[in-house]
Structure formats: structure tokens, C-alpha cells
Amino acid sequence: MEDYVIHTENLNKTFGNFVAVNNISFNVGKGEIFGFLGANGAGKTTAIKMLCGLLTPTSGKATVAGYDVFKQSESIKKTIGYMSQKFSLYNDLTVWENITLYAGIYGLSNKEIKERGNMLIKTLEIENFATKLVESLPLGFKQKLAFSVAVIHNPQIVFLDEPTGGVDPITRRQFWEMIYQASERGTTVFVTTHYMDEAEYCDRVSIMVDGVIEALDTPKMLKKQFNAASMDEVFLHLARNVAEK
Amino acid sequence: MIHFNNVFKNYEEVAAVQGINIKVNSGELFGLIGPDGAGKTTLIRILTTLLLADKGTVTFAGKDVVKNYLYVRNNVGYMPGTFSLYPDLTVEENLNFFASSFSTTIEENYHLIEPIYVQLAPFKNRKAGALSGGMKQKLALCCALIHKPEVLVLDEPTTGVDAVSRKEFWAMLKKLKEGGLTIFVSTPYMDEAEMCDRVALIQDGIIMDTDTPQGVTAKFGQTLLALRGKYKQATINLLRSLPQVKNAFPFGDSIHITLTPTSSLTELKKLLTTENLDCDNLKEIDPVIEDCFMDLMTND
CATH class of the missing domain: 3.30.70.100 (Alpha-Beta Plaits)
Structure with a gap:
């Protein structure tokens, strides 16, 4: 039990009469790459917001990095990294300004910012862009930079909300290599995606349907359970069954 | 039906599209496949008379789109990448607005949108801004079709949409195509190319290949x-x-x-x-x- 970085028990969120998240219970282990899938409107975003300390659950229990989502949401925010597809970096700040801004928010010292910032720029091979506006970066680099910034403080967990949407197929794969590197360093990765091939890269995958976690296992076991050749088929099976109800 | 002839467009020093040649045949479901930043939206905006090319021409039904912009606007149904309907009007008011803008009525062309609109009808008095993502998309499609266009142009209609809804949306496009409509659609999802009659693969403002999906894969030429x-x-x-x-x-x-x-x-x-x-x-x-x-x- 102690090794779980995320632990939820009957976690619930209602808006008026609408049950957005309906008693979900699951655990995510240290360094695990956890795929959090579901159709639009299934409740993924609401669940993620609760885990990031941005939304108070209606009932149930949850801890993230050992902190209680009800009472210690500020501590959670300091312990995690977050990256979304839509908003990640300030286009009208330079690459270096974005790095120092985020690293500062995450509480790194000036010395650490300098060290890790330089390392990050070197690893991404964007030395020529350091003093240029983020706007001028090719999209693929922007996404990789956004991810690097989200893990600059070596968070215990990083939440990635559709990080690869619209990204070219090669960059998409390079992005997953970065995810694996982070996982090897011990960072837990909690990721949502609409690309079903990416579900195969996860250690375990949960599929949410109408506020409920309908399935949770390794991709291999899920395919076996639903007698499917691919994760795409598993997803269609679960999401479409509900659509027909 | 649509012909891009050596089209160039720069945004300051950034070359968005560089010498694009595409021919879309009448009745075809044509896919423009490429990642964000490849130049898809630029091409679509030039075609729909919302942007001028720096060099090259685009013709629609044999007519130059710059000189005949009114003809293009009257005969093209355009669904932009971002939700562009009026959020504070109801479903029905939005549809009425678009119909009357093109001097027609919902009744006159109802048959064109019927299969899609029946799913929206229960919400016809709801404000468009309060619809779910899937319903907004269906309404936008109805508004793009209500003036009976010859060509439907869709800019990334399935971006950010889950795998099931994406399949449903493509099934709708297929039905519209079978009804005789020419469709020009862009997408960053490579797997959607298989649903098109022909595709153009675009990257960094350049078309890397134009062919049927089978034609593209046949050219792979290696084990x-x-x-x-x-x-x-x-x-x-x-x-x-x-x-x-x-x-x-x-x-x-x-x-x-x-x-x-x-x-x-x-x-x-x-x-x-x-x-x-x-x-x-x-x-x-x-x-x-x-x-x-x-x-x-x-x-x-």
C-alpha cells in the first residue's frame, strides 16, 4: 500500500444532480506510466482536477503523493507537474523566461534554475532558441519543452492531458521516449490520450465510461479480457456499448 | 472542382505553404493529412476566401477564388477548426441565422441535414454554448450544410475528439459523400486517411505525396x-x-x-x-x- 503514489477510494464528484465521477477506486504505483482513457465527457478532466488539487471531491478518499486531496491540496500542487495540450507555455516569453518562470513557481532556487535550465536546453538541443520567443519554436519542440518544464522540479507525479494531440508522428514517438526516461527516473506518469496506439505504451490503462472506471489493467490483459486485437478495439467495445444503452 | 496551383504563403519570415499543387475531383472525399503547423489551415483559409495567397492561384469550379469570392462563399460550406457559432443563440436560432444569411430557409434544405439534425432536435431550444462537444460539432456541420453547398470544407473536425466519436463523424462524412457532396477535410490523425478517396500528405508547407490511401502505401517500396x-x-x-x-x-x-x-x-x-x-x-x-x-x- 505504501508504494502507491496515487490512491483513490470511492472518489465521487457531483455537479447538482449530475454525477461526473462515480465512486472511482484505483491505485497508481511509483514510476508507473498510467493511461487514463475515456470518451469525451466521461469525467476524465473532473477526475484529473481532483487529483491535482484543483477541485474538491464530493465524497470518497484520495491521496496523491501521500497528501489528502481534501485537506492538503496546496502540498499536492507543489509535488506534481502538469502539462496540457492547449496551454503550457507563454508564447510571448522567451524559452529561457518560460523555464525560469515555471521553475520559480515550482520553488527551485536560482542556482537550481540555472543548472537544470541549462541542462534542459542542452538535452533538447535548442541552444539557438534559448533567447528567442517560444512562439518561434517549431511545434514539436514546443511540446517537448513543455514536458521538460513540467518535470524540471523532478516531481513525484506528472499529469499529462493529451500531450501529443496534433503532433507529427515522429515527434509523438520522441515524446514517448521522454515519458519513458521520466518514468525510469522514478516519476509517475499519469497520461490521457486519444491515440489508441499510445495506450499500448502504458504500463496500465484505465477506461472511464460515464463517470465509472469500466476497465483497468495492463494493455495485454485488457486485450485478453475483451478478446480484442488492439486497444482501439477494447476502447470501441466499452465506449460504444454504453452509447447503445 | 478545387485546384490549388503553385500556392505560396508566408507569415512574416515563416513560410507556411510553399508551392502547393492539389486537384480535388467532383464527388471526392479528399483528405489533407498532416500535423499542426504543416499548413493545412492556411490552405483552407485561402480556398474559403479568408486569406490571400502570396503567389499562385486557387480555382473553385473553374473560377478563380479571389475574383469570384462571392460565388465561393455561396457554394462552399465551411466548418472552421474552432467552434464559430453564436454561443448565446439557441441551436435553432443559429441554424436559422445561417440559412437566412444565404437567403434560404431551414425547411427548404432540411433534407440535407435531417440525419444529423434529428440527433440535435431534442436540444433545439438550448443555447449553442451549453451543448456538449459532440453536439456542437453536429450543429456546426448542419450550419455549414444548410445553404446546400457544392463542396464541404472541414478544418480538423475530429481534433481532440475521442476514438468512438471520430468513427461516428467519419461515418457521417461518408454518407454526405454518397449523397453527391464533394468534401475537402483536414486532419492530424493519420489513421483517418484510410477513410478518404484520396489524400495529400503535408508537412512543413510541402505536399510529400498525393494519391489514394492504397496508392500511398503501395509506394512504400521497402520491407x-x-x-x-x-x-x-x-x-x-x-x-x-x-x-x-x-x-x-x-x-x-x-x-x-x-x-x-x-x-x-x-x-x-x-x-x-x-x-x-x-x-x-x-x-x-x-x-x-x-x-x-x-x-x-x-x-x-
Whole structure:
């Protein structure tokens, strides 16, 4: 039990009469790459917001990095990294300004910012862009930079909300290599995606349907359970069954 | 029906599209496939008379789109990438507004939107801004169709949409095409190329190939191997370090491998066996559009 970085028990969120998240219970282990899938409107975003300390659950229990989502949401925010597809970096700040801004928010010292910032720029091979506006970066680099910034403080967990949407197929794969590197360093990765091939890269995958976690296992076991050749088929099976109800 | 002839467009120093040539035939479902920033929206905005090309021409039904912009606007149904209806008008008010803007009525062209609109009808008095994502998309499609256009132009209609809803949306497009409509649609999802009659693969403002999906994959012209197994970075790195391997990319539950011209499958198998990798899971496969896209990208 102690090794779980995320632990939820009957976690619930209602808006008026609408049950957005309906008693979900699951655990995510240290360094695990956890795929959090579901159709639009299934409740993924609401669940993620609760885990990031941005939304108070209606009932149930949850801890993230050992902190209680009800009472210690500020501590959670300091312990995690977050990256979304839509908003990640300030286009009208330079690459270096974005790095120092985020690293500062995450509480790194000036010395650490300098060290890790330089390392990050070197690893991404964007030395020529350091003093240029983020706007001028090719999209693929922007996404990789956004991810690097989200893990600059070596968070215990990083939440990635559709990080690869619209990204070219090669960059998409390079992005997953970065995810694996982070996982090897011990960072837990909690990721949502609409690309079903990416579900195969996860250690375990949960599929949410109408506020409920309908399935949770390794991709291999899920395919076996639903007698499917691919994760795409598993997803269609679960999401479409509900659509027909 | 649509003809892009050597079209160029720069935004300050950024070259958005560079010498684009595309011909879309009447009645065709044509897909413009490429990632964000490839130039898809620029081409669509030039076609729909919302942006001027720096160089080159675009014709629609044989007419130059710049000189005949009113004709284009009257005969093209355009669904932009971002939700562009009036959020504070109801479903029905939005549809009425678009119909009357084109001097027609919902009744006159109801048959065109009926299969889609029946799903929206229960919410016809709801404000468009309060609809779910899927319903907004259906309403936008109805508004783009209500003036009975000859051509439907859609800019990334399935971006950010889940796998099930994407399949449903393509089924709707297929039905519209069967009704005789010409459709020009852009998407960053490579798997959607298979749903099109023909596709153009676009990257960095350049068309890398234009063909039927089968035609694109037939041109792959090299052996493609798939090594099945759980994703392991070490395996990928090992494959890439072999001089016999041209490219190795993770691909769902497999690694897709192409070999250098002088290497053979037997040679690779021998090598992998000495590295203690299980070759029972290694087999030759047919490429899909995404394999071709990556191959074209790395060949530049």
C-alpha cells in the first residue's frame, strides 16, 4: 500500500444532480506510466482536477503523493507537474523566461534554475532558441519543452492531458521516449490520450465510461479480457456499448 | 472542382505553404493529412476566401477564388477548426441565422441535414454554448450544410475528439459523400486517411505525396517488419544501433523496423538472436499511412 503514489477510494464528484465521477477506486504505483482513457465527457478532466488539487471531491478518499486531496491540496500542487495540450507555455516569453518562470513557481532556487535550465536546453538541443520567443519554436519542440518544464522540479507525479494531440508522428514517438526516461527516473506518469496506439505504451490503462472506471489493467490483459486485437478495439467495445444503452 | 496551383504563403519570415499543387475531383472525399503547423489551415483559409495567397492561384469550379469570392462563399460550406457559432443563440436560432444569411430557409434544405439534425432536435431550444462537444460539432456541420453547398470544407473536425466519436463523424462524412457532396477535410490523425478517396500528405508547407490511401502505401517500396512486445526503450535503442536498421519506431504493441537496402530479414533475425531477442514475434507486415508519413519525413 505504501508504494502507491496515487490512491483513490470511492472518489465521487457531483455537479447538482449530475454525477461526473462515480465512486472511482484505483491505485497508481511509483514510476508507473498510467493511461487514463475515456470518451469525451466521461469525467476524465473532473477526475484529473481532483487529483491535482484543483477541485474538491464530493465524497470518497484520495491521496496523491501521500497528501489528502481534501485537506492538503496546496502540498499536492507543489509535488506534481502538469502539462496540457492547449496551454503550457507563454508564447510571448522567451524559452529561457518560460523555464525560469515555471521553475520559480515550482520553488527551485536560482542556482537550481540555472543548472537544470541549462541542462534542459542542452538535452533538447535548442541552444539557438534559448533567447528567442517560444512562439518561434517549431511545434514539436514546443511540446517537448513543455514536458521538460513540467518535470524540471523532478516531481513525484506528472499529469499529462493529451500531450501529443496534433503532433507529427515522429515527434509523438520522441515524446514517448521522454515519458519513458521520466518514468525510469522514478516519476509517475499519469497520461490521457486519444491515440489508441499510445495506450499500448502504458504500463496500465484505465477506461472511464460515464463517470465509472469500466476497465483497468495492463494493455495485454485488457486485450485478453475483451478478446480484442488492439486497444482501439477494447476502447470501441466499452465506449460504444454504453452509447447503445 | 478545387485546384490549388503553385500556392505560396508566408507569415512574416515563416513560410507556411510553399508551392502547393492539389486537384480535388467532383464527388471526392479528399483528405489533407498532416500535423499542426504543416499548413493545412492556411490552405483552407485561402480556398474559403479568408486569406490571400502570396503567389499562385486557387480555382473553385473553374473560377478563380479571389475574383469570384462571392460565388465561393455561396457554394462552399465551411466548418472552421474552432467552434464559430453564436454561443448565446439557441441551436435553432443559429441554424436559422445561417440559412437566412444565404437567403434560404431551414425547411427548404432540411433534407440535407435531417440525419444529423434529428440527433440535435431534442436540444433545439438550448443555447449553442451549453451543448456538449459532440453536439456542437453536429450543429456546426448542419450550419455549414444548410445553404446546400457544392463542396464541404472541414478544418480538423475530429481534433481532440475521442476514438468512438471520430468513427461516428467519419461515418457521417461518408454518407454526405454518397449523397453527391464533394468534401475537402483536414486532419492530424493519420489513421483517418484510410477513410478518404484520396489524400495529400503535408508537412512543413510541402505536399510529400498525393494519391489514394492504397496508392500511398503501395509506394512504400521497402520491407517493413514488426517486432511485437511490450515497449522497451532498450530494444529500440539496440535496433537503432545496428547498421542494418534504417529506422525503428514504436508503433502500438510493436516496433516497426525498416532495413537498409543491402540488409535482409534473415540477417536481422540472426543478429537479434545473438542479442537474445525473441524473433518469433518478428514478422513482415504491410505499411499503413503513418509508416509512409514517417518514411517521407525522414527521407527529406
